[in-house]
Amino acid sequence: MLRFAPSPTGDMHIGNLRVAIFNYIVAKQRNERFIIRIEDTDKERNIEGKDREILEILERFSISYDDVVYQSANFAFHQNFAAKLLQDHKAFACFCTPEDLEKERQKAIEQKRAYRYSGKCEEIGLEDAKKRNEPFVVRIKKPNEPIVFEDIIKGELQFNPDEIDSFIILRADNTPTYNFACAIDDMLYDISLIIRGEDHLSNTPKQIHIRKSLGYDKEISYAHLPIILNKDGKKMSKRDNASSVKWLLDEGFLPQAIANYLILLGNKTPKEIFTLQEAIAWFDLKNVSKASAKFDLDKLRFINRAHLQRLSPEEIAKLLNIHPSLGGLAKLYLEEASTLKELKSKIDAMFGTKEYGEFGEEALILKNIILDMEIPESFDAFKKELMERSGLKGKRFFKPLRLLLTGAQHGPEISEIYKYLKDYIKKVVQ
């Protein structure tokens, strides 16, 4: 079974979406189940409604799944497994106060060494701990040997016991820490492969250590995806608009184009333009580059245009919320527009109020003739009649005509536009 484990703590980041897409593809390839696990253990950071938003986004991207589970529903399991580790002396109760720990942390900084837990409470037996009747956290004892694992993208990785340290698994309020809940749930749901961002790399040995301490010896494979950088080479953060899936969708990027781009990014693929379903046939985690990938909005625009070109006029019209017969007109504008938002603004400019600049007088003459005439099928006949009746020609004819019909100074050939616009032309010039 594979899983996508988002935290409902903010807008979905493209890095998370990439993780969801890769998990979905691999689950389909292996014919394994795929679940969404909402990691809602951090009550303070959870944002009401974000879980639904995540599921809606997955739906828009056609990422189907078998089940949705909430991590907080498993608290009783997390607590029971912590109790078992205490019983087995693999974990211990720690009474160190936040102030004690902060002092030790400061000391480590002064001595220019990495902070490690002192081990102070390790020898307190479970019975003695219970008798103290004071709040305590539960720490798992650090491993005796290095934790080694093979990452599908990064190769073999090794972490020493000191790097793992005796870390907290259960807080004083009895809630599990992220690493503990995650490690237990991956075990409970029989996860076979974990694909996630490389920001979790240092958590992996901790999670492996937790399961090993519980005697769970089934091996889980890992693939940690390199982070996505912005154009300045820094990690894409909330400050980069394009890091938000919602922003990209609002800007008029198609889900299929965003998915295409996220699969292409830092990857070796047999082609450049493809759908998510097509990628299932050839996607291979082994082709994903170890190096971090740079997000390029221009490349995404290029891919988006290619996907818009693949759509039928009717499909485009539906997405733009315009009459189906105007879909072909919108497609003409793919010469210069790359997103739904840009296409929509071209169409809106045709039907909206217009500015004529120095051609105000000519535009008014043409408008009155158009409102008065019988609209012919062919552009040539239309042009001929307009020219004859207005007496205008050359620049003083074509410039105001374009402005009158499109609301813009430049664009596709007027004769092409006319094919689609003729049925609306009286409305457009008004």
Ligand code: GLU
């Ligand atoms: N909840 C974590 C995140 O959103 C994912 C953890 C995981 O995939 O194991 O980054």
